[in-house]
Amino acid sequence: MNQIELTEDSRGHPLARVQFAKAQAYAVLYLSDYERVQALTGNASWFLNSSGNGHRYVRVWHAPTARNVMVSRLILGVEQGAIRHQDGDPLNLRRNNLVRPRRGAV
Template structure:
Protein backbone atom coordinates (compact mmCIF):
# COMPACT_ATOMS: atom_id res chain seq x y z
CA UNK A 1 0.00 0.00 0.00
CA UNK A 2 1.43 3.38 -0.96
CA UNK A 3 1.11 6.20 1.52
CA UNK A 4 2.03 9.83 1.08
CA UNK A 5 5.39 10.62 2.57
CA UNK A 6 3.98 13.50 4.61
CA UNK A 7 0.98 14.31 6.75
CA UNK A 8 -1.21 17.34 7.39
CA UNK A 9 -1.93 18.82 10.81
CA UNK A 10 -4.21 21.21 12.62
CA UNK A 11 -3.68 22.84 16.01
CA UNK A 12 -6.21 23.50 18.76
CA UNK A 13 -6.37 24.15 22.48
CA UNK A 14 -7.74 21.32 24.59
CA UNK A 15 -10.09 22.00 27.55
CA UNK A 16 -7.06 22.32 29.87
CA UNK A 17 -5.56 25.07 27.70
CA UNK A 18 -2.75 22.90 26.30
CA UNK A 19 -1.94 22.97 22.59
CA UNK A 20 -2.85 19.75 20.84
CA UNK A 21 -1.99 18.72 17.30
CA UNK A 22 -4.45 16.87 15.12
CA UNK A 23 -2.76 14.68 12.54
CA UNK A 24 -4.96 13.89 9.55
CA UNK A 25 -4.47 10.19 8.83
CA UNK A 26 -3.51 9.39 5.26
CA UNK A 27 -5.68 6.33 4.71
CA UNK A 28 -8.81 7.37 6.61
CA UNK A 29 -10.82 10.53 6.99
CA UNK A 30 -9.97 10.57 10.69
CA UNK A 31 -7.80 12.73 12.93
CA UNK A 32 -5.68 11.61 15.86
CA UNK A 33 -4.83 14.06 18.64
CA UNK A 34 -1.68 14.40 20.72
CA UNK A 35 0.06 17.09 22.74
CA UNK A 36 2.23 19.46 20.73
CA UNK A 37 5.45 18.58 22.59
CA UNK A 38 4.95 14.87 21.82
CA UNK A 39 4.24 15.67 18.17
CA UNK A 40 7.40 17.79 17.89
CA UNK A 41 9.53 15.02 19.44
CA UNK A 42 8.16 12.44 16.98
CA UNK A 43 8.72 14.71 13.97
CA UNK A 44 12.27 15.51 15.15
CA UNK A 45 13.07 11.79 15.22
CA UNK A 46 11.01 10.44 12.29
CA UNK A 47 10.41 13.45 10.05
CA UNK A 48 7.17 14.36 8.26
CA UNK A 49 6.34 10.76 7.40
CA UNK A 50 3.03 9.10 6.70
CA UNK A 51 0.63 8.53 9.63
CA UNK A 52 -2.25 6.11 9.13
CA UNK A 53 -4.77 3.83 10.80
CA UNK A 54 -3.64 0.19 10.80
CA UNK A 55 -5.63 -2.84 11.96
CA UNK A 56 -4.15 -5.36 14.36
CA UNK A 57 -6.16 -8.14 12.70
CA UNK A 58 -8.36 -8.58 15.77
CA UNK A 59 -10.87 -5.80 15.14
CA UNK A 60 -8.91 -2.89 16.62
CA UNK A 61 -7.06 -0.20 14.72
CA UNK A 62 -4.10 1.81 15.90
CA UNK A 63 -2.31 4.93 14.65
CA UNK A 64 1.03 4.01 13.14
CA UNK A 65 3.69 5.76 11.12
CA UNK A 66 6.25 4.63 8.61
CA UNK A 67 9.49 6.46 8.13
CA UNK A 68 11.73 6.11 5.09
CA UNK A 69 13.70 3.06 6.28
CA UNK A 70 11.68 1.81 9.22
CA UNK A 71 9.10 -0.78 10.05
CA UNK A 72 5.64 0.35 11.07
CA UNK A 73 5.75 2.06 14.46
CA UNK A 74 2.80 2.44 16.82
CA UNK A 75 2.62 6.15 17.66
CA UNK A 76 1.34 5.58 21.21
CA UNK A 77 4.52 3.58 21.95
CA UNK A 78 6.66 6.46 20.66
CA UNK A 79 4.85 8.83 22.98
CA UNK A 80 5.20 6.60 26.05
CA UNK A 81 8.70 5.36 25.27
CA UNK A 82 9.91 2.90 22.65
CA UNK A 83 11.37 0.36 25.06
CA UNK A 84 8.24 -0.19 27.14
CA UNK A 85 7.08 -3.75 27.67
CA UNK A 86 3.40 -4.54 28.00
CA UNK A 87 0.19 -3.39 26.39
CA UNK A 88 -0.73 0.23 25.72
CA UNK A 89 -4.27 0.93 26.90
CA UNK A 90 -6.44 3.95 26.18
CA UNK A 91 -8.29 5.18 29.26
CA UNK A 92 -11.23 6.56 27.24
CA UNK A 93 -11.08 3.59 24.78
CA UNK A 94 -10.44 6.03 21.89
CA UNK A 95 -7.38 4.90 19.91
CA UNK A 96 -7.24 8.29 18.19
CA UNK A 97 -6.73 10.14 21.49
CA UNK A 98 -2.95 9.93 21.82
CA UNK A 99 -2.58 12.47 24.63
CA UNK A 100 -0.30 11.21 27.39
CA UNK A 101 -3.15 11.74 29.86
CA UNK A 102 -5.11 9.04 27.97
CA UNK A 103 -2.34 6.45 27.56
CA UNK A 104 -1.33 3.80 30.06
CA UNK A 105 0.96 0.76 29.90
CA UNK A 106 -0.09 -2.50 31.50
CA UNK A 107 2.26 -5.40 32.13
CA UNK A 108 1.89 -8.52 30.05
CA UNK A 109 -1.66 -9.73 30.37
CA UNK A 110 -2.23 -12.64 32.74
CA UNK A 111 -5.19 -13.60 30.54
CA UNK A 112 -2.83 -14.78 27.82
CA UNK A 113 -2.36 -18.53 27.87
CA UNK A 114 1.18 -19.83 27.61
CA UNK A 115 1.98 -21.18 24.19
CA UNK A 116 1.95 -24.95 24.15
CA UNK A 117 1.73 -27.58 21.47
CA UNK A 118 -1.57 -29.39 21.05
CA UNK A 119 -1.53 -32.95 22.37
CA UNK A 120 -2.92 -34.47 19.18
CA UNK A 121 -3.77 -33.17 15.75
CA UNK A 122 -7.07 -34.22 14.14
CA UNK A 123 -6.73 -36.25 10.98
CA UNK A 124 -8.25 -35.02 7.76
CA UNK A 125 -10.77 -32.22 8.14
CA UNK A 126 -11.06 -32.61 11.87
CA UNK A 127 -14.65 -33.80 11.53
CA UNK A 128 -15.41 -36.28 14.29
CA UNK A 129 -17.88 -39.00 13.35
CA UNK A 130 -19.40 -40.92 16.27
CA UNK A 131 -18.80 -44.64 16.06
CA UNK A 132 -21.85 -46.68 16.81
CA UNK A 133 -23.89 -49.58 15.63
CA UNK A 134 -24.91 -49.49 11.99
CA UNK A 135 -27.90 -51.73 12.62
CA UNK A 136 -29.70 -49.15 14.73
Protein backbone atom coordinates (compact mmCIF):
# COMPACT_ATOMS: atom_id res chain seq x y z
CA MET A 1 0.00 0.00 0.00
CA ASN A 2 1.20 3.50 -0.80
CA GLN A 3 1.98 6.07 1.85
CA ILE A 4 -0.46 8.98 1.85
CA GLU A 5 0.16 12.50 3.11
CA LEU A 6 -2.82 14.79 3.61
CA THR A 7 -2.28 18.45 2.79
CA GLU A 8 -4.21 21.29 1.15
CA ASP A 9 -3.81 23.62 -1.80
CA SER A 10 -3.47 27.40 -1.62
CA ARG A 11 -7.26 27.75 -1.48
CA GLY A 12 -7.64 25.32 1.40
CA HIS A 13 -8.95 22.37 -0.64
CA PRO A 14 -7.88 19.02 0.88
CA LEU A 15 -5.28 17.13 -1.15
CA ALA A 16 -3.76 13.66 -0.97
CA ARG A 17 -0.12 13.08 -1.88
CA VAL A 18 0.34 9.44 -2.89
CA GLN A 19 3.93 8.19 -2.57
CA PHE A 20 4.98 5.50 -5.05
CA ALA A 21 6.65 2.47 -3.53
CA LYS A 22 9.23 2.00 -6.30
CA ALA A 23 9.82 5.61 -7.34
CA GLN A 24 11.01 8.70 -5.54
CA ALA A 25 7.93 10.63 -6.62
CA TYR A 26 4.33 11.18 -5.63
CA ALA A 27 1.01 12.00 -7.26
CA VAL A 28 -1.19 14.84 -6.01
CA LEU A 29 -4.97 14.86 -6.27
CA TYR A 30 -7.99 16.18 -4.42
CA LEU A 31 -8.82 14.11 -1.37
CA SER A 32 -12.38 13.47 -2.59
CA ASP A 33 -11.01 12.03 -5.87
CA TYR A 34 -8.48 9.91 -3.95
CA GLU A 35 -11.27 8.50 -1.78
CA ARG A 36 -13.37 7.70 -4.87
CA VAL A 37 -10.44 5.97 -6.62
CA GLN A 38 -9.77 3.96 -3.45
CA ALA A 39 -13.43 2.92 -3.30
CA LEU A 40 -13.16 1.66 -6.90
CA THR A 41 -9.80 -0.09 -6.51
CA GLY A 42 -9.46 -1.00 -2.83
CA ASN A 43 -5.95 -1.09 -1.46
CA ALA A 44 -4.26 -1.69 -4.79
CA SER A 45 -0.81 -0.13 -5.16
CA TRP A 46 -0.41 2.95 -7.30
CA PHE A 47 2.59 3.00 -9.62
CA LEU A 48 4.26 4.98 -12.36
CA ASN A 49 4.11 3.44 -15.80
CA SER A 50 6.11 4.59 -18.80
CA SER A 51 4.95 4.42 -22.40
CA GLY A 52 8.52 3.91 -23.55
CA ASN A 53 8.61 7.22 -25.41
CA GLY A 54 9.04 9.51 -22.42
CA HIS A 55 5.43 9.70 -21.27
CA ARG A 56 4.60 8.64 -17.73
CA TYR A 57 1.22 7.65 -16.34
CA VAL A 58 -0.08 6.93 -12.84
CA ARG A 59 -1.81 3.57 -12.81
CA VAL A 60 -3.57 1.32 -10.31
CA TRP A 61 -4.95 -2.23 -10.43
CA HIS A 62 -8.69 -2.16 -11.14
CA ALA A 63 -10.17 -5.50 -10.05
CA PRO A 64 -13.56 -5.14 -11.83
CA THR A 65 -11.80 -4.98 -15.21
CA ALA A 66 -8.84 -7.15 -14.14
CA ARG A 67 -6.30 -4.70 -15.54
CA ASN A 68 -4.17 -1.72 -14.65
CA VAL A 69 -5.94 1.55 -15.39
CA MET A 70 -4.86 5.17 -15.51
CA VAL A 71 -5.89 7.02 -12.36
CA SER A 72 -6.69 10.09 -14.45
CA ARG A 73 -9.37 8.10 -16.29
CA LEU A 74 -10.90 6.96 -13.00
CA ILE A 75 -10.97 10.56 -11.78
CA LEU A 76 -12.74 11.76 -14.93
CA GLY A 77 -14.95 8.69 -15.16
CA VAL A 78 -13.91 7.68 -18.67
CA GLU A 79 -12.89 4.21 -19.85
CA GLN A 80 -10.70 5.13 -22.78
CA GLY A 81 -9.24 8.00 -24.74
CA ALA A 82 -6.52 10.53 -24.20
CA ILE A 83 -6.20 12.62 -21.05
CA ARG A 84 -4.03 15.73 -21.16
CA HIS A 85 -2.45 17.42 -18.14
CA GLN A 86 -2.75 21.18 -18.60
CA ASP A 87 0.52 21.87 -16.78
CA GLY A 88 2.30 18.94 -18.48
CA ASP A 89 2.88 17.15 -15.16
CA PRO A 90 1.43 13.61 -15.22
CA LEU A 91 1.73 13.46 -11.42
CA ASN A 92 -0.65 16.42 -10.96
CA LEU A 93 -3.95 14.55 -10.92
CA ARG A 94 -6.05 17.43 -9.65
CA ARG A 95 -9.33 17.37 -11.53
CA ASN A 96 -8.88 20.94 -12.79
CA ASN A 97 -5.55 19.90 -14.38
CA LEU A 98 -7.06 17.00 -16.39
CA VAL A 99 -8.51 17.67 -19.82
CA ARG A 100 -10.05 15.40 -22.45
CA PRO A 101 -8.83 16.73 -25.82
CA ARG A 102 -11.55 17.37 -28.36
CA ARG A 103 -11.67 15.04 -31.33
CA GLY A 104 -9.47 16.30 -34.12
CA ALA A 105 -7.54 18.60 -31.77
CA VAL A 106 -3.77 18.37 -31.95
